[in-house]
Amino acid sequence: MVKLTIIRSESRSEIWQHKLWDYVDANGENEIKDWTAKLGKVERTKLNVRLDLLQKHGKDLLPNILAGPIIDHIYKLRVHGSVQLRPLLCMGPVENDKEFTLLIGASERGSKLKPAGVEKKAIERRQTIINEPTRRVKHVRVT
Amino acid sequence: MFELLKRLVKDFKDKTVRDVYCDEFLNATIATQIKVLREQRGLTQAQLAELSGMKQSRIATMEDINYSSWTISTLRKLAKAFDVALSVHFESFGEKLKQIGSFSRESLERPSFDNDPIVQVIEQGEIDMLSGAGTAIFTTVDSSHYPTLPTDQVGSTFEFRLGQIGTSASTIGRNIYVKDAA
Numbered sequence: 267m268v269k270l271t272i273i274r275s276e277s278r279s280e281i282w283q284h285k286l287w288d289y290v291d292a293n294g295e296n297e298i299k300d301w302t303a304k305l306g307k308v309e310r311t312k313l314n315v316r317l318d319l320l321q322k323h324g325k326d327l328l329p330n331i332l333a334g335p336i337i338d339h340i341y342k343l344r345v346h347g348s349v350q351l352r353p354l355l356c357m358g359p360v361e362n363d364k365e366f367t368l369l370i371g372a373s374e375r376g377s378k379l380k381p382a383g384v385e386k387k388a389i390e391r392r393q394t395i396i397n398e399p400t401r402r403v404k405h406v407r408v409t
Numbered sequence: 410m411f412e413l414l415k416r417l418v419k420d421f422k423d424k425t426v427r428d429v430y431c432d433e434f435l436n437a438t439i440a441t442q443i444k445v446l447r448e449q450r451g452l453t454q455a456q457l458a459e460l461s462g463m464k465q466s467r468i469a470t471m472e473d474i475n476y477s478s479w480t481i482s483t484l485r486k487l488a489k490a491f492d493v494a495l496s497v498h499f500e501s502f503g504e505k506l507k508q509i510g511s512f513s514r515e516s517l518e519r520p521s522f523d524n525d526p527i528v529q530v531i532e533q534g535e536i537d538m539l540s541g542a543g544t545a546i547f548t549t550v551d552s553s554h555y556p557t558l559p560t561d562q563v564g565s566t567f568e569f570r571l572g573q574i575g576t577s578a579s580t581i582g583r584n585i586y587v588k589d590a591a
Contacts, residue, residue, distance in 0.1 A: 311426050315433040316474075318413060319512075327514055328437060329444045330473040346475040409420045 285365040286321045286405035289391050298353070301371030302408040305351070312345050313353070314407060320366060321405075325357075340369070340388045342379070350374040354388040359396045367395060367402055414510050421502055431505050437474040438512065439484070444472045445517040446491045461490035492521035 288298035302310060316331060320343070325332045332355075334341035339359070345351035352374045355366050369388040372379045379385060395401050421427035447457050447468075454472070458465040463486065470476060471483070481497065488495035500508075508516075522528060 307423070307425055308429050311420075311429040312433050314420075315430055315437065318509075319437060319474075322413075323513070327441060327445075328474050329440055330475065331437075344475055346477070407416065409416075409426070 283324050283364075284321050285361075286317060287365060287367040287402040288405050289367060289369050289395065289402050292401075296403060296406055298368045298371060299406040299408055301353075306349075309345070309347055309349050309351055310408060312347055313343075313351055314409065316343055316345055317405070317407070337385050338389050339392060340385060342372070342374075352379055354379075354384060356388070356392045359392050360399055367392070368405065411510075414506055417506060417509065421506075427502055431502070432477075434505070434509060436477050436479075438508075438517070439479060440472055440474045440476055442517040443468075443487060445514055446493070446519060447472075449518050450491065450521070457487075457490060461486045491519070492523075493519045 288296050290296050302313065305313065319328055320331060325341075330344060332341040333344055336342055336354075339356050340354050341356065342352040342354055345353075350373055352372045353368055354370050354372055355368045357363070357366055359367060369391045370384050372381070372384045374380070391401075417430070420430070447454070452460070454468040455465045458468045461468075463483075471479075481495075484495050484497075520526065
């Protein structure tokens with residue numbers, strides 16, 4: 267028998283640090299899922315990598331995974347590529363430290379978000395969820 | 410986490426998906442490790458820039474998970490600045506999935522040469538871990554410095570095999586580095 271002193275250990279992170287939610291409209295339609303399903307395979311895979319990382323590690327470990335807040339509690343997820351995806355999301359808004367909610371799909375051209383007015387819609391949708399937490403569902407990962 | 414890995418195995422059956430996913434994960438890993446190693450050494454971006462002979466703006470550009478224009482030459486400069494070795498190798502997708510599963514701040518931290526416990530083990534010759542196998546028990550855990558250590562397993566026994574230093578001890582799901590034969 268040999269006695270040893272542990273001087274370093276690397277744990278395997280087993281726990282998701284954050285929950286991820288998708289906004290749904292008044293009819294219960296998951297607009298985030300619909301938007302993601304329309305993306306090309308490459309863009310969708312790039313998006314999924316970031317969402318997996320965000321869900322597991324939050325925004326602090328991964329440099330520049332999010333930009334913002336760009337306006338009233340709204341962040342954009344940065345996905346570089348031939349199409350510059352910038353889905354808008356917020357922390358919370360129910361449990362601010364433990365979750366992110368995807369509010370609306372968007373892309374960026376030049377320095378402008380498309381479609382026009384997504385920032386305003388994102389603010390409205392965040393407020394809708396605060397008032398009515400059933401207006402979101404657990405994130406649906408589209409592959 | 411196992412749920413994600415199972416899902417990824419299914420996704421990876423598509424070659425485009427596995428190629429793109431691993432490319433993006435590699436970019437995220439390098440950018441995050443640069444930040445983690447810099448913070449582990451208490452350096453600002455400006456200080457790292459000076460140590461590596463680059464501009465601060467270049468460090469800021471690379472500390473971005475969306476950056477993808479890596480060169481071996483630049484990574485070598487950073488490795489020298491961090492006083493670590495640069496390792497570039499091809500990997501099976503199975504190994505990559507293991508890395509995705511274990512990705513964390515702790516898994517990205519690396520000691521400089523002077524603080525490297527494996528170097529110290531070899532230098533001090535306290536135990537011939539690199540050429541033998543046997544049984545060991547955990548005796549001490551500095552949980553304040555290493556909060557992820559399995560404090561509940563102090564005194565328990567585990568088997569080690571040839572070359573186990575720095576590799577996964579599958580019975581407890583952790584990588585264990587050891588020294589101090591007693």
